[in-house]
Amino acid sequence: GENVEQHPSTLSVQEGDSAVIKCTYSDSASNYFPWYKQELGKRPQLIIDIRSNVGEKKDQRIAVTLNKTAKHFSLHITETQPEDSAVYFCAASKSGGSNYKLTFGKGTLLTVNP
Amino acid sequence: NAGVTQTPKFRVLKTGQSMTLLCAQDMNHEYMYWYRQDPGMGLRLIHYSVGEGTTAKGEVPDGYNVSRLKKQNFLLGLESAAPSQTSVYFCASSFADRQFFGPGTRLTVL
Numbered sequence: 001g002e003n004v005e006q007h008p009s010t011l012s013v014q015e016g017d018s019a020v021i022k023c024t025y026s027d028s029a030s031n032y033f034p035w036y037k038q039e040l041g042k043r044p045q046l047i048i049d050i051r052s053n054v055g056e057k058k059d060q061r062i063a064v065t066l067n068k069t070a071k072h073f074s075l076h077i078t079e080t081q082p083e084d085s086a087v088y089f090c091a092a093s094k095s096g097g098s099n100y101k102l103t104f105g106k107g108t109l110l111t112v113n114p
Numbered sequence: 115n116a117g118v119t120q121t122p123k124f125r126v127l128k129t130g131q132s133m134t135l136l137c138a139q140d141m142n143h144e145y146m147y148w149y150r151q152d153p154g155m156g157l158r159l160i161h162y163s164v165g166e167g168t169t170a171k172g173e174v175p176d177g178y179n180v181s182r183l184k185k186q187n188f189l190l191g192l193e194s195a196a197p198s199q200t201s202v203y204f205c206a207s208s209f210a211d212r213q214f215f216g217p218g219t220r221l222t223v224l
Binding site for chain 1: 145147154155156157158159162164165172173204208210211212213214215216217218
C-alpha cells in the first residue's frame, strides 16, 4: 500500500520567516495530495490540496509544490504568523472511481515564535 | 449546516466494555471514514464506507466494527475495549477526494 513520509517532525521559525514541510510518497499512481492543519484539541482542517495534473498551487501565504518524478510534495508558508502554529499533515490518495482513501504522514509540529 | 458531528466528545471505558461512536453528516456525502489518532502516528484509517449499506476495512480494523444503515450516519463499535484502543477518534466524510473531519471523540480505556 501507499506509504507517506513527512519531514521534519518539528519546525520552529521566527514570525515573518518562511516554513517548508516536505513529504514523499511511495505509490506512483497516487494523484491527490491534500494538506491539513490541526490546532491543539481541534479537528484537522483542509488548507490546500493539489492534484497530479499541476505542479504548483498557491492560496495567499500558502503554496504546495508537487514533483511527480521524485514522488515528493511540499507545503510552503510565507510570512509566518503566530496563528500558523499547529500540527500540519500531508496525505496522498489514488483518487478516483469509488476509492478516495487517504494515507497520512505523521505530522509536523510548527511553532512560530513572536 | 452542522457539517460533520460526532457523539460523544469524551468517554472512559473499562477493559472489556463495549461502546458505539456515532458520526453524522448533513452534506449528503457518499463517503465516510473512521480514523484514530495517536501521538506521533498521524491519522490511521480504521474502516470506511463508499455508500449506504457498504463498509470496508482500512489500515487498522482489528477490534472495531462499523455500520452504515443510513447515508448520513456512520457508526463505529468496540465490542470489547482494550487499553490499546485509547485514542482520539475522528470521523470524516467526502463527496469525492476532499475529506472534512468531525470534532473527534477522546476515548480512554482503563
